[in-house]
Amino acid sequence: MAVIALLSDWIKSQKIKGPQMKDAPTFYRSLEEALDLRRADHSMFTNHKSAWKLGTSIDFCSNDMLSLGTSGEIRRTFLDELTANPNFAMYSGGSRLMDGNYDYIEGVEAEIAAFHGAETALIVGSGYEANTAIYGAVPRPGDAIVYDELVHASTHDGMTHSLAQCRIQFRHNDVDALRDAISSVLDSQPMIVDGSRSILISVESVYSMDGDICPLLEMLEVAKEMCPLGNAVFIVDEAHATGILGPKGAGLVSQLGVEKDIAIRLHTCGKALASTGGNSNLSSGIAAILGSATVRSVIMNFARYVIYTTAPSFPTVAGIRAAYSMMITGNTQKYQDNLQHVVRHFFKSIESNKHWSKASEMGILSIPVIEDWAERDFNAHIVPLKTRQRYNWWLVFHLQLASISAFPIDYPTVPRGQSRIRLMFHAANTEEQVETLASAICSWAAEMIEIEEGAEGAKKMPKAAHQVYALMAANA
Numbered sequence: 001m002a003v004i005a006l007l008s009d010w011i012k013s014q015k016i017k018g019p020q021m022k023d024a025p026t027f028y029r030s031l032e033e034a035l036d037l038r039r040a041d042h043s044m045f046t047n048h049k050s051a052w053k054l055g056t057s058i059d060f061c062s063n064d065m066l067s068l069g070t071s072g073e074i075r076r077t078f079l080d081e082l083t084a085n086p087n088f089a090m091y092s093g094g095s096r097l098m099d100g101n102y103d104y105i106e107g108v109e110a111e112i113a114a115f116h117g118a119e120t121a122l123i124v125g126s127g128y129e130a131n132t133a134i135y136g137a138v139p140r141p142g143d144a145i146v147y148d149e150l151v152h153a154s155t156h157d158g159m160t161h162s163l164a165q166c167r168i169q170f171r172h173n174d175v176d177a178l179r180d181a182i183s184s185v186l187d188s189q190p191m192i193v194d195g196s197r198s199i200l201i202s203v204e205s206v207y208s209m210d211g212d213i214c215p216l217l218e219m220l221e222v223a224k225e226m227c228p229l230g231n232a233v234f235i236v237d238e239a240h241a242t243g244i245l246g247p248k249g250a251g252l253v254s255q256l257g258v259e260k261d262i263a264i265r266l267h268t269c270g271k272a273l274a275s276t277g278g279n280s281n282l283s284s285g286i287a288a289i290l291g292s293a294t295v296r297s298v299i300m301n302f303a304r305y306v307i308y309t310t311a312p313s314f315p316t317v318a319g320i321r322a323a324y325s326m327m328i329t330g331n332t333q334k335y336q337d338n339l340q341h342v343v344r345h346f347f348k349s350i351e352s353n354k355h356w357s358k359a360s361e362m363g364i365l366s367i368p369v370i371e372d373w374a375e376r377d378f379n380a381h382i383v384p385l386k387t388r389q390r391y392n393w394w395l396v397f398h399l400q401l402a403s404i405s406a407f408p409i410d411y412p413t414v415p416r417g418q419s420r421i422r423l424m425f426h427a428a429n430t431e432e433q434v435e436t437l438a439s440a441i442c443s444w445a446a447e448m449i450e451i452e453e454g455a456e457g458a459k460k461m462p463k464a465a466h467q468v469y470a471l472m473a474a475n476a
């Protein structure tokens with residue numbers, strides 16, 4: 001069975017290597033010792049092919065949320081784009097500021113900006129590059145950055161390159177905590193109080209590990225009230241809202257109609273748009289930074305990640321255009337709607353399972369975003385599934401052996417003690433697949449209820465864990 005082969009490979013890759021390398025060259029031994037820290041936690045990453053890609057498992061982990069990649073529809077639109085531009089160049093010619101600029105990329109940027117109701121758009125190589133560019137270039141000396149504690153790693157990396165020395169995080173999605181953070185900036189930064197410097201507030205529309213939504217309107221209110229001179233501005237990372245949330249997938253900011261109140265937005269295309277991206281076809285994950293003409297010029301002049309890299313070439317930009325033309329013409333709406341249906345069907349299925357309420361009362365299972373799902377207009381495609389920390393891997397093994405591709409998220413991606421399984425739903429997931437997922441989760445929970453209740457003769461470990469530990473012993 002492919003899953004067993006994958007698990008066996010994973011088990012082998014977690015074996016400590018350093019101690020057997022006493023006579024090996026120092027350079028390689030110390031690198032392996034560094035990797036051993038990962039192996040010791042069973043968190044060593046290796047190259048593997050997800051079982052869903054081999055057709056032996058159901059995909060509840062990939063980023064192709066609108067299923068544009070798997071449906072093939074985007075490929076057709078992309079090929080149309082190539083046909084309409086038969087003499088396209090495979091290269092861009094250099095950095096955007098040198099020889100890398102061309103009409104087609106400027107035209108696509110204008111379309112993207114118009115679609116999102118922004119003054120300008122700047123296409124860059126990936127969302128990661130975009131955040132490093134934004135935070136490395138935009139904050140001026142004396143500015144402060146106030147950021148949600150769960151912003152993406154690329155925002156953190158960007159901030160380390162920023163000229164803003166004052167950086168304060170606030171509790172995730174907590175409007176009062178934002179108020180406190182702004183207040184502490186105002187206490188220590190007189191130039192922000194007098195309006196000669198700014199506060200940049202960094203949030204995401206849909207959080208990538210928690211699947212919850214930023215209370216942006218309330219946060220805008222707080223910022224306006226506390227900085228009446230208008231020098232508190234927002235940077236909103238819409239990576240997980242692009243294509244999924246808002247009119248035709250234009251994002252949270254467009255959904256709320258606050259385009260004019262947001263200084264900078266980031267839309268990435270490697271997730272729902274399947275056009276280009278780390279997990280998709282063609283080059284690296286492309287992204288668009290939205291903002292005023294001034295913001296665009298500042299990024300082009302000061303962002304090392306834009307200045308010292310080759311501009312995206314025609315085929316890459318044609319991929320993003322294919323995705324945007326599908327959104328603009330409303331062709332992605334049915335996928336957007338279906339994704340909502342799939343997530344709601346999951347919540348309904350799991351809540352109606354006879355083991356769910358007991359497992360959640362006992363603390364064996366929890367899904368923070370399940371609360372009030374039926375009343376919400378929008379449910380994100382990211383659903384964190386939590387159990388007791390020590391059971392996390394047991395649940396993963398159970399799902400994997402039930403032919404469900406879903407992965408654990410551990411430290412350092414999430415804080416210690418916050419490990420969870422991140423379920424990712426897709427427009428092309430069927431009701432039956434979702435029901436299979438809900439029932440697999442609950443059948444594991446039923447085993448765990450028995451174990452925790454310690455009935456006479458009850459096992460100490462669920463079946464799947466037994467199976468995987470036997471595999472580990474065989475591979476020892």
Ligand SMILES: Cc1ncc(COP(=O)(O)O)c(C=O)c1O
Pocket residue numbers: 126127128129131152154204208237239240268269270277278285286287
């Ligand atoms: C919130 C957020 N911002 C930015 C990125 C980086 O985007 P990309 O994959 O295009 O580099 C990610 C990727 O996971 C993300 O989740």
